[in-house]
Amino acid sequence: MSVRVRFAPSPTGNLHVGSARTAIFNWLFARHHGGTFVLRIEDTDQERNRPEYTRSILDGMRWLGLDWDEGPEAGGDHGPYFQSERLPLYREALARLRREGRAYPCFCSPERLEAVRQEQLAAKANPRYDGTCRSLSAAEAQARIDAGERYALRIRIEHDEPVTWEDRGKGTITFAPEMLDDLVIAKSDGFPTYNFAVVVDDVGMAITHVIRGEDHISNTPKQILIYRALGAPLPEFAHIPMILGADRSKMSKRHGATSVVEYEKAGFLAEAFFNFMTLLGWSPPDDSREIYSQQELTDLFTLDRVVAHGAIFDAEKLKWMNLQYIKALPPDDLYRRSMPFLEAIPGFPGPYGPAALRELAGLFRERMNTLAEITRHAEYFFQEPEAYDEKGLKNALKTPDLPAVVEALAARLAAVDPFAHDPIEAAVRAVAEGRGIGAGKVIHPARLALSGRTEGPGLFELMAVLGRDRCVARLRAFLDRRPWESIQS
């Protein structure tokens, strides 16, 4: 039997980092086994669902390269793939269970249920349904229904043995029978409860492996009971560890960016993000590498190498990994993918054509952890520097006769042709030599005059991109402004 797994997000927000990891493991498992990856949208919560989030989740998955074989916009033989369209299926299953006597109406009021719960809690007991309506006769139940009483549907648990299963992520898990009760499977408004809908869907979609976050462990015995009532075969369960914030609690807003789209906007590469997420709670057999392509990960992925404990999301390591991917980008790709962040620079595109912009992006390849950083790094290519770094000015004063050196450089550069790296370097070094000073004594003030900064790309390649006229003009502007005079050494 071929593998069928599913990812079942609720459209109550953008694709969450934790959900994305669950989706990734499911996808990896399906692709590794040549199985089917199903996407199902659990949109039954009328209050919190927003249709635009479905769109956003789909986009997030596509960004990560997680293609689904069945689901929204993909079709399939096991639909519909929105829970909101599966109501008839749930009703049918519910009716069948009632007919078979495996489910019964419960007329207990929420108030009474709550009171019982409080009582049990006070007695330090595990709260569970007291079975009031369990033994109502069919006739009596029908009478109350006919009288218009509101009722929920509960499943009738027949056995008193522990529920246990071999979890593919956690090993043997057992729940004592006292922990289980006749749970509600249909609310008084006729809608199925979460646990019931999930099981009906997973059965209907022929899911063979349920891979999900460990926060679902305590739902599992309930669901197993529902599988049994339905007479359906059990899938394999694999509960995977959670992704945590820096304080080891469930990742939430206060831990920083929690949705995938935020990482996309921040200039992370999808392939880096994917790689990083995969290594959170899973490791390849050869532990000595960190960088793996999606294909390699697909080949290597097995559930038995998933760890059992939660993992803190370390944004620092993500940045490092992103840099590794940025460094490996072919020049054209780097340029193309940097474009949205270049466009955000005031003054873009200035006088630069595609070739120059491509060069420009290349200057920052090894200097940015995220593509978004280029926005700040490259500012001075599109605007004159407004101020000069103070430490840089102090340092520039160590160059003897600074104005003369800068003027000499400007004059010399004006005659460089072609205005390219090597001739520029020759010119700069000639100026230094001509005045009997070290090259650094020219280079550092020049960078300061050109960019206002003390750090950045190599001076010669920077100049080549900036162009002769702008270089000369900025050097002369520096001389006109005489910013070093305001510095007290």
Next chain:
RNA sequence: GGCGCUAUCGUCUAGGGGUUAGGACGCCGCCCUCUCACGGCGGUAACCGGGGUUCGAAUCCCCGUAGCGCUACCA
């Protein structure tokens, strides 16, 4: 409160009856160098505690502790 899951460097992890407990991020130092960054080299740093089993336990078992999760007619 009850139940469940978990426990190796600060973080992600490998390993798993006998190892100098390995790798990666971070941090520190050195080298490279026109700055920054990249890169190279080196360093820092861990088996939660207590019992038991065993010739030998970080590894297996039990207890404790701690963290997290779940405890709905939410999903």
